[in-house]
Amino acid sequence: MPTDSVREDIRNFLTSRRARLTPREAGLPDFGGRRQVSGLRRSEVAQLAAISVEYYTRLERGHVGGVSEEILDSLATALRLDDVERAHLNALVRAANAPCRVTDRDGGASHVRDSLQQILDAMTGAAAFVRNAHLDVLATNQLARALYEAALDTAEQPPNLARFVFLDPRARRFYRDWNGIAHDAVGSLRTEAARTPGHTDLADLIDELAAHSAEFATRWDAHDVEYYRSGQQRFHHPSVGDLDLDYDALEIPADPGLTIVTYTLAPTAPHAHAFLRLQDGHPVRGAGQERA
Structure with missing residues (x-):
């Protein structure tokens, strides 16, 4: 999977996860009125994850080089990710940082002992x-x-x-x-x-x-x-x-x-x-x- 493709997957995954959360579900005050985005704004995710809006924007665009486990954990908590989604986000980040890594897992194995x-x-x-x-x-x-x-x-x-x-x-x-x-x-x-x-x-x-x-x-x-x-x-x-x-x-x-x-x-x-x-x-x- 090329790096650009992984970055696109990260962007789409994070965007889709914040789009499904309302401010009320995330524990944020909802002041009413018409919102221009479905779900949470980037600024609201950043607030919940205790990071800057600029940094969250970089992460959502797939620029995840050097991101720490603590930041990923805070982001997963902010977006209310379940265990499967957390593991998926971590896998995408690993793929983006080491797109040519060797793995001992052959998901397409065709031989049964x-x-x-x-x-x-x-x-x-x-x-x-x-x-x-x-x-x-x-x-x-x-x-x-x-x-x-x-x-x-x-x-x-x-x-x-x-x-x-x-x-x-x-x-x-x-x-x-x-x-x-x-x-x-x-x-x-x-x-x-x-x-x-x-x-x-x-x-x-x-x-x-x-x-x-x-x-x-x-x-x-x-x-x-x-x-x-x-x-x-x-x-x-x-x-x-x-x-x-x-x-x-x-x-x-x-x-x-x-x-x-x-x-x-x-x-x-x-x-x-x-x-x-x-x-x-x-x-x-x-x-x-x-x-x-």
Whole structure:
């Protein structure tokens, strides 16, 4: 990612974060009247961060050379950034100050060790797959192949979940909370783009999605960031119906950039019978091969 591009990302990120905050939300007096900007003014952010307006203006323009952790922390507090947004801002600053840095994280890794496949196969009561940070599905167990039949049914290999969400019309029925999964997918890719600047495969994926999906392009321009960690995902499976599954995303320390995603359901939970039908080998068209 060229330095100019990183600076632009910093500018857009900080601008979008201050635009969403009102003076009242930031704890500042609101004297009423018509404001010429949405959200906070630069002067108000500077006041909250205890820095000069001139210095904040430089930071917002992407000139972050030599900025201290204390200043970044004050700025993050002023803008009410959450943990994910703070990490994203720090990653952008690192990228701007060392655009050619070497990283041991390969967010676009395409190889899965045999031992990881063995772990997946041992998870007989959970749907589990390995994905990289570009949302490519690299390996699955049997139950994940049954659950994600539609997403894995693609000529593009490895299957990519962002492509499925934004380019495959089946996704809007498969994900009952499509807006939520779309937000998470874009936020995850935006986060990874800051952590691994210059990765051409990721840049190509983003360009492809933006060119073919106006929805993706709009969400990408919002500069929201997200980590996919744990929660509940609501599906509508074409063979067994509705499924509300608990998910956990488990990063693999030995393989930076790879994550095991699991879906489970308590035996007494709603939709448990449907999940059991999937586990018991309910016939599912195009279940796929041992590796996605």
